[in-house]
Amino acid sequence: MPSKTSRLMLTTLLCLPSTGNTTTLHRCEAADGSLTFTTLSCANNERLLLQEVRPYSPGSTVALIPEARHEEISGMNIRKREMAVVGRTQDKCGDLIDARQKREAIINQRIIAGMSQQDVESALGKPDKISIRNSATTYRYDLKRGRSAQVNFDEKGCVTGKLKSRTAKSPR
Incomplete structure (x- = not known):
């Protein structure tokens, strides 16, 4: 009779997701360029390529776009631009007083x-x-x-x- 530990271990192993969920498909390419994906074999006049398909599993991440290269390329000529402040309100009174002075005056x-x-x-x-x-x-x-x-x-x-x-x- 198996012990409680071995039963627990067996139950845990059965609950784990299987990592071998890949499926192999046959990619059949005809002479006219049309493609057919099938689990069966290709026709005699078609070229056969094997293609592995991994179904998406929730919680996994797949990179859709390759990461950007941040290193500077030696041949690039980079111009430094002056920073522009967007969204700053310009006071119609000519900015005679700053925001801190204005706030203190209103409070007092x-x-x-x-x-x-x-x-x-x-x-x-x-x-x-x-x-x-x-x-x-x-x-x-x-x-x-x-x-x-x-x-x-x-x-x-x-x-x-x-x-x-x-x-x-x-x-x-």
Whole structure:
């Protein structure tokens, strides 16, 4: 009576996929150039070539394209090109401030020359009043205790100069 170990070994061997799944086909080439693949023999006037066929097994990898050669070929003349940055947004305000400065100003609710109208609204919110004269736009923010702030934009929609702050006069 076989032991448990030998039974387990036999069961494991029976479950393994067989590696000899190749099939040999006869490739029959006629005088006119037509090809026939068959497991039977070829006709008398056909040329016989044996061809091995390995069926695809899941989990296996087959290289469809040969690997590229990365070594430099001695006869090649390689020109170095300047790198192009694709997808970089150009600021309509002329890149007066960089992204880090702009981000810090928005977080600290400060207005810097070179910010766009969208940046100002991100920092301070929607304005209480918008005035447009010629091609210049002015945002007015009414703050607490009678104070107000005014931001001036040029024709491109960029902050010109600094934020102007006013205090309402007392009634005395």
